[in-house]
Amino acid sequence: MVQFHNPELLILLAFLPVLFLLWLGYQRWRGIAMLRLGDTTRLMPGFSAKHFWIKGSLLSLAFAFLAVAWANPQMGGQKQTTTQKAADVFLAIDISQSMLCRDVAPSRLELTKIVAQKLVQALEGERIGLIYFAGNAFLAAPLSTDYSFVLQSIQSASPDLLTEQGTAIASALELADKSFEAEPGGGRAVVLITDGENHDEEALDAAKKSFENNATVIMALGAGTTDGGPIPTSDWEGSQYKRDENGEIVRTRLNEDLLQKIALAGGGQALNLSQIDRSVSAIEHEVAGLEKRVLEVQSMSDLKSWYQWFLLPAILFFGLEVMISLRKKSK
Numbered sequence: 567m568v569q570f571h572n573p574e575l576l577i578l579l580a581f582l583p584v585l586f587l588l589w590l591g592y593q594r595w596r597g598i599a600m601l602r603l604g605d606t607t608r609l610m611p612g613f614s615a616k617h618f619w620i621k622g623s624l625l626s627l628a629f630a631f632l633a634v635a636w637a638n639p640q641m642g643g644q645k646q647t648t649t650q651k652a653a654d655v656f657l658a659i660d661i662s663q664s665m666l667c668r669d670v671a672p673s674r675l676e677l678t679k680i681v682a683q684k685l686v687q688a689l690e691g692e693r694i695g696l697i698y699f700a701g702n703a704f705l706a707a708p709l710s711t712d713y714s715f716v717l718q719s720i721q722s723a724s725p726d727l728l729t730e731q732g733t734a735i736a737s738a739l740e741l742a743d744k745s746f747e748a749e750p751g752g753g754r755a756v757v758l759i760t761d762g763e764n765h766d767e768e769a770l771d772a773a774k775k776s777f778e779n780n781a782t783v784i785m786a787l788g789a790g791t792t793d794g795g796p797i798p799t800s801d802w803e804g805s806q807y808k809r810d811e812n813g814e815i816v817r818t819r820l821n822e823d824l825l826q827k828i829a830l831a832g833g834g835q836a837l838n839l840s841q842i843d844r845s846v847s848a849i850e851h852e853v854a855g856l857e858k859r860v861l862e863v864q865s866m867s868d869l870k871s872w873y874q875w876f877l878l879p880a881i882l883f884f885g886l887e888v889m890i891s892l893r894k895k896s897k
Contacts, residue, residue: 571638571871576586578633587623589622600624606882614892621887628883635876640869651858652692653753654709654746655717656684656857658738660760660789662700662809663725665799667761669795670840676724678789681842682720682724685757686690688850693861695745699738701730705745711861733760739784743776753856754780757849758828759787759839761832769824772817773832783856784832785849786825789839 570576576641585731593615638725659682665675686694695708696719704727709718715836735758742756756776796815822836829836834852835844 567776568639568641571640573637574700575633575637577631578636582630585626586622589625593618617716617720617892621890623889624846624890626834626882626885628896631880635873635880636826638871638873639876640871641887649775650691650711650861652861653755653853653856654693654695654744655755655757655853656695656697656709657685658697658699658703658735658742658756658758658760659720659723660700660733660764661723661725661727662731662733662761663696663735663799663881664761665789665798666725666798667790667795667799667818668798668815669793669818670789673798674761674804674839675725677839678829679720679723680758681787681839683717684722684764684842684846686716687850688846689853690832692853695742697738697741697743699729699734700725700728701732702728702734703737703741704728705741705757705807707773709746709747717854718738727817733763735760735762736772739769739772739776743780743782746780746782750786753857754782755785755849755853755856756782756832757785758825759789759819760825761790762786762788762824762828763818769828770831776830777833782832783834783852784829785834785852786829786832786836787839788820788822788836789841789847790818790820792822793819840892 568805619823659678661675664676667674670677690713691711693709694707694713694716695705695709696716698706706723709714710716737760739756746754760851773784776784794817797818799806799808810816827837835848837848838846
């Protein structure tokens with residue numbers, strides 16, 4: 567099986583038709599220029615159209631092989647199955663519009679992304695999943711050890727991903743319960759990151775139910791401050807602020823009381839997003855104490871690069887192109 571270390575560089579192959587058109591355009595331009603000069607047989611050596619197209623073909627081949635060499639084809643990897651012990655952790659991230667508030671720098675949502683990425687790095691070895699929620703919840707990344715995918719998904723977090731606004735914490739916790747594997751064994755945790763602005767009575771019942779029935783520990787990370795701030799209408803500097811029906815600017819505040827109750831009902835603890843190191847360390851410690859499930863993980867063995875097999879022909883084709891003259895052979 568062949569794969570490329572830099573597959574994005576294969577886009578260079580799309581420029582081959584452009585190179586051909588430029589070569590053809592040059593030939594036509596040269597022909598027109600020669601016609602304007604008239605009879606140039608005594609002043610200029612004979613031009614070989616055959617050599618011209620051979621040189622063009624060699625240049626195209628050299629460029630194609632060079633593009634493939636830059637993409638670095640790799641082969642030889644074999645699937646290997648290993649076992650590891652891991653707990654299951656869902657990051658449930660609030661992406662409602664109130665998370666755009668800048669009462670913490672750079673904003674609640676951007677700080678959430680920073681902390682979530684640090685959590686993924688700290689919890690490496692565990693299975694991690696991702697849930698987004700606002701007025702409802704959806705599964706952004708299922709439980710896996712594909713940390714690069716989870717990190718990429720965290721970067722894409724935005725209120726635009728959900729049209730229904732609100733803070734449906736209960737929906738996020740219920741979705742996490744459904745997304746955990748039904749098989750017994752293995753510790754489970756949900757890291758809830760939200761401002762908890764909309765008081766959701768169902769959230770307490772959902773947290774209590776998760777902890778009692780599924781042994782799910784719920785850690786609540788509060789985003790924002792109790793003083794709060796206005797809600798930007800978009801996630802960029804200079805944007806307007808959300809207003810109510812009377813034209814007054816709407817302010818959003820961190821609901822610490824609700825998050826503490828949710829954490830207590832879920833057997834965990836409430837933390838503040840602004841205390842990054844303390845929060846990451848506390849969650850890492852909590853997850854480390856969970857029961858681990860034995861997992862079979864498939865990975866690829868080291869791949870060998872074969873770029874040199876394409877680089878060498880590219881150099882040879884370039885060398886041959888330089889050696890071929892555009893002049894006709896003298897008789």
